[in-house]
Structure formats: C-alpha cells, structure tokens
Amino acid sequence: MNLSNLKPAIGATRNEKRVGRGTGSGRGGTSTRGHKGAKSRSGYSKKSGFEGGQMPLQRRVPKFGFKNxxxxEYKSINLDVLASLTEKDSTISTLDAAYFVNAGLVSKNAKVKILGRGEITKAVEVHAHAFSKSAVEAIEKAGGKAVTL
Structure with a gap:
C-alpha cells in the first residue's frame, strides 16, 4: 500500500448530480426544479419568515408588554439559608456579599435581597442590597443587625 493507490471505501462517495445538461442527462427540462413557481426561477432566495404571501407569524401575533x-434584579436569599450558614461556622459575626459569593449562593455582580422565610437564632450582622420587612424584624429580634448596602 502507498499513496498512489489509496481510495475511499466502497459506497463512501457518490457521483455529482449534473443538472441543467440537457434531456440526455435524464435530468433535462426542469433540471429537478419542478414546474413553475419562484423556486424554479434563477435568483430565488427564500426570505426568513416568509410564508408564501400568507401573513407571517411575527406579524399575526400581537405585540404586548414592555421591558422596564x-x-x-435581586438574587434572593432566605433566612433559613442564613441560619444554616451560621450553624456550619459558629465564628461568623457578619454575612456580606463577599461571603455569599464564596458560599456559592450568588455571582459576584449580583444584588442580594434577604427574604423572611425561616428563622434565624444567632445574632449576626447581615449586609445586603435589600431586605424584606419580615427579614429585618427576624434579624433584629435575634439580636442581629440588617445593613443595607
């Protein structure tokens, strides 16, 4: 075996379909394009969303709503999550955005909002971008402090 006698496996290649080469080719006349219509003409290109002249979907469906x-957008963290964090590490006195990032709860640019689901028993200082009223009440009831960034 050498480079001069290498060839593809049997059935791996096909002959090119030579269209538009007259009636003797077996594909004469319409050259496999069918009869009449835009697709049979030269220069045809289908526009995206074109539905043959029917009103296209993006124009049939009404517009509604708006983006403020x-x-x-806040990433929410509930009190029960804060409680589990303080239980794992008893030396924690402050919970801030950097701590939440290290714990894998939020990404580094996310704004954090503390919500009031669950209970917190340890007095900790919590730094976040926003708090719900019930969360502030629960943190202060436990002897902690809610600091808005």
Missing part, C-alpha cells in the same frame, strides 16, 4: 429598563 430601570428594573433591578
């Missing part, structure tokens, strides 16, 4: 460009 001033909306602030």
């Amino acid at each position: 460009i001033n909306r602030v």
